[in-house]
Amino acid sequence: MWARTLTASSRRPSEQERELGSRQLSLRRLSCRTHQQRLRLLAEIYCGHNSDAYDDLSADTLVLCIEENQVLVDAVENRVLDQFGIDGELQQERQRHVENEVIQLVEAAIPSIERFYVTATRITIRTVAASENRLSPHLTYTFSEESELIFPFSDLPRKFASLGTPTALISSLTRVGPAGRFGLAAGVDRVRWQEHTGVFAFKRADRDVDVTTGEIEILMHTTPHEENAADLLQLHAIVVDAHGRLRGFLARYEPYGSLEEVFTNRRIQLQSESDPVDENYVGSAVFPHHPDWKMKLTWGAQLARGLAVLHSRDDSVGPLTLRNLNPRNVLVHSFLNPADTRLIIAGLRGAASPTGLRFPARWSAPERVRRPTYALGPELDVANLGMVLWALAEERFDGFPGTSSLIRRGSAAVEISKSRDDTKASLWQSNFTTPGWYKLLVESCIEEEASCRPNAVDVATVLERELKNL
Known part of the structure; x- marks a missing residue:
């Protein structure tokens, strides 16, 4: 900083x-x-x-x-x-x-x-x-x-300059809106870029510069996904300062924000009908209608297929595991017709981290909760995929039931870890009529033993088949 x-x-x-x-x-x-x-x-x-x-x-x-x-x-x-x-x-x-x-x-x-x-x-x-x-x-x-947030910026790696990726001076960016959390996650601003039209998402570099450069490298080598599959962020430019130091990168800004925001922004709007919602505060545009079951199923199928594509990549980066997939880092991109949408996978910090330790506790895969060591393979992504599918069906975004959590009681912190049976019993509590096959699919994704889970291709195939039957 x-x-x-x-x-x-x-x-x-x-x-x-x-x-x-x-x-x-x-x-x-x-x-x-x-x-x-x-x-x-x-x-x-x-x-x-x-x-x-x-x-x-x-x-x-x-x-x-x-x-x-x-x-x-x-x-x-x-x-x-x-x-x-x-x-x-x-x-x-x-x-x-x-x-x-x-x-x-x-x-x-x-x-x-x-x-x-x-x-x-x-x-x-x-x-x-x-x-x-x-x-x-x-x-x-x-x-x-201040001492904790002070750290030196790093020079832009030479390998980026040789690939011809556009750069943007940080002095040419202007923030949009009064808050610091817009659309993607903490550390991301909505900005305008001089001499360019539209609004961009500026993801700022932080102390873990190797993770930031890892994210950029993944995006630089990304090719468009196949049809009906979630895509990765679209990199527009690498942001540098006047001294040539890396300050972050620009990506396309998605007005509707994340899956979580699509649902929570509508709730905020409904709760504030007498007090119009300022989009600068909700951070993204309010989705034009409440997603129905067909749209939820479409998004689930896109996400599973996109994950399958990442797991089978054969480009210079190779197969990619996200390690921190959750409803907050999956964005909703809308074309001219709001009903025509595609999901965008934005959470790449886990994939770019050598240890893969960047993940939110409330969306932790079973092995991360109950085991001191675990594999960082595709099975971890499938467990997180199941949690996102559950959140879509239940419209609950405060965390997946059964993950280890700390509950504050006065000044004490009490650790709670639910059993597998308790977890499944607490999953389906909404008033939505979720089909039995969908519940079984989600539960198979979060199996305690990672080897018993389906792969992303299998999950996508089931969702796409059921989508055709609607």
């Missing part, structure tokens, strides 16, 4: 800056992870005159740090953290509320800032109990130079 300085270079804010004045706050990233066995939220916020620009030297970067308060259960820190799942994921319905609360907390802290650090200023908040001097609990602020 930033190259760290050798000294904690800083400056005092002006009175106008303390009052925000003409400067605006722009939320760029939310990162919620477990730190020393407790959840911790880091929110990256730009404070400047042009909140939609990148690498604005006149802007200051703030990082709000929120950690669990084990003394005051009702503290604002816990209220914010309770909105996140145990894997740090934020459900779509809660996003707007959390973003507003984070911005308000930073606005309240800015008048107390004594120095802005050149790299970034961390604001750590903590609610303290009432005392003789203060009759009620109150927030305290600690300011320091």
Whole structure:
């Protein structure tokens, strides 16, 4: 994000800056992870005159740090953290509320800032109990130079330059919308690119530069999938800065967002009929109609067939296993006719990671939950495919039943792992009439023994056959 300085270079804010004045706050990233066995939220916020620009030297970067308060259960820190799942994921319905609360907390802290650090200023908040001097609990602020989110950018690998892939200067990009999570996942912005029409998805490089370059390499060697199969993202350009350092890449922006967003955005809209939904906050356009069973089956068949194609690739990259397939990283692309859609597989960080350890806990395959070691083969993808098929049928996106989870109870964390029978019993609880054959197919995908699962070709064949019979 930033190259760290050798000294904690800083400056005092002006009175106008303390009052925000003409400067605006722009939320760029939310990162919620477990730190020393407790959840911790880091929110990256730009404070400047042009909140939609990148690498604005006149802007200051703030990082709000929120950690669990084990003394005051009702503290604002816990209220914010309770909105996140145990894997740090934020459900779509809660996003707007959390973003507003984070911005308000930073606005309240800015008048107390004594120095802005050149790299970034961390604001750590903590609610303290009432005392003789203060009759009620109150927030305290600690300011320091940010160290955790500071890392050097890497030069663009020469192999990319030799392949002739277009590059875009980060200074030519302008963010669209006030939030930092749009369409794909955390760390992805909607942007406009100078002298180009339309909106793009900008996936920013992070500390794991090898994973980012791995994603780009996969996309650079991707050929169009066969008809009726989910496709991979379409790479438009590699993003670099004025010094030739890798900053991320641009892909096609999908207005309807992910499978999860297709359903949750419609729920948000229905719940807010008296208060129109701002698409800047939901992050994607609301799908024009509620997906019926035929559309769900079409999407399931596309995803299974696309997975089968990836598992049998014979190009320079070779067979590809995703290792982290879930409803949040599968996008819905619509052609001129909204009824004519194709799924886009966007979650490539697991495939690009040598260890494949990047996966959300709430969509964990059985072997990841119950075994210390497991194979990173196609069987892992099939288990995740079954979970996505289940989510489509049940329209439930808060996690797959039976995965190991941490449930927060006051200040304690209790680990729960359900048995296989309990898992199957809890799967089908919706009011939807899901066919028996579909239930059996999903359950076969999530078999405890990976060797007993069907392959992606078999799953696609069943779904395509049943789709023809509708």
